[in-house]
Amino acid sequence: MTALTGKTALVTGASRGIGRAIALRLAVEGASVAVHYGSDDQAAGKTVGEIEEAGGRAFALRAELGVPGDVDVLFAGLTDRLAGRPLDVLVNNAALASAGSLAETTPETFDRLFAVNVKAPFFIIQRALPMMADGGRVINISSAATRVALPELAYAMTKGAVNALSRSLAQEVGSRGITVNAVAPGPTLTESSDWMGATSDLEGRLGAANALDRLGQPADIASAIAFLASDDARWLTGEVLEVTGGWFLGPRI
Structure with a gap:
């Protein structure tokens, strides 16, 4: 028996990148995984297919986030597919990447960033909690950009906001045994950040900013999520766990 056997999990933004790795890992741990995605049917189908080929259980849920009615669409599908079973693990991973510097950010891109990265997870959690089992897990994907000063101000x-949400929510739902934590990745090689590995020289220089001397991989983040979703993390809540390989810890002497 694996750590999440008999559990159900919803992972938003699970058709690619870090979200895909999380969905695959939670399925390996025994969870039945709802693979949420926004628009790429083929990518979501690939994630579900790989889980099923490995002997796991998964289903895809399509819902564009950051638009009116997004949470209603998502939970109509989730409620139907769970068929009365509780939700045990919620991973809010879906997010838009940086909008650029202060000078480059328009009101429209600012609003879009907050709609997807903050408003959507807030109301997903609001809808998920009544159907979540006591002792459940809420895991929000943050970013180490909240610790290190970077040009992407609106994204940071x-x-x-995700960090603040996680900490305050942990206090609110703790009486139910539900833990709430945030995971903050550093630079991680995914489809959307493949420029970081464009050349071995560039990848090496970027990786040198990490104490472990390499860039992150989606599986590195997924391993941390699997831990937080397990019973081993039952006494850990209200925390922001940096999963960065030691990004910008200080100068190398």
């Missing part, structure tokens, strides 16, 4: 602000 959204992830700072």
Whole structure:
């Protein structure tokens, strides 16, 4: 028996990148995984297919986030597929990437960032909690950009809000045994950040900013999520766990 046998999990933004790795890992741990995605049917189908080929259980849920009615669409599908079973693990991973510097950010892109990165997870959690089992897990994907000063101000602000949400929510739902934590990845090689590995020289220089001397991989983040979703993390809540390989810890002497 694996750590999440008999459990159900919803992972938003699970058709690619870190979200895909999380869905695959939770399925390996025994969970039945709802693979949420926004628009790429083929990518979501690939994630579900790989889980099923490995002997796991998964189903896809399509819902564009950051638009009116997004949470209603998502939970109509989830409620139907769970068929009365409780939700045990919620991973809020879906997010938009940086909008650029202060000068480059328009009101429209600012609003869009907050709609997807902050408003959507807030109301997903609101809808999920009544159907979540006591002792459940809420895990929000933040970013180490909240600790290190970078040009992407609006993006960092959204992830700072995610950290605040996680801490305050942990206090609110703790009486039910539900834990709430945030995971903050550093630079991680995914489809959307493949420029970081464009050349071995560039990848090496970027990786050198990490104490472990390499860039992150989606599986590195997924391993941390699997731990937080397990019973081993039952006494850990209200925390922001940096999963960065030691990103910008200080100068190398």
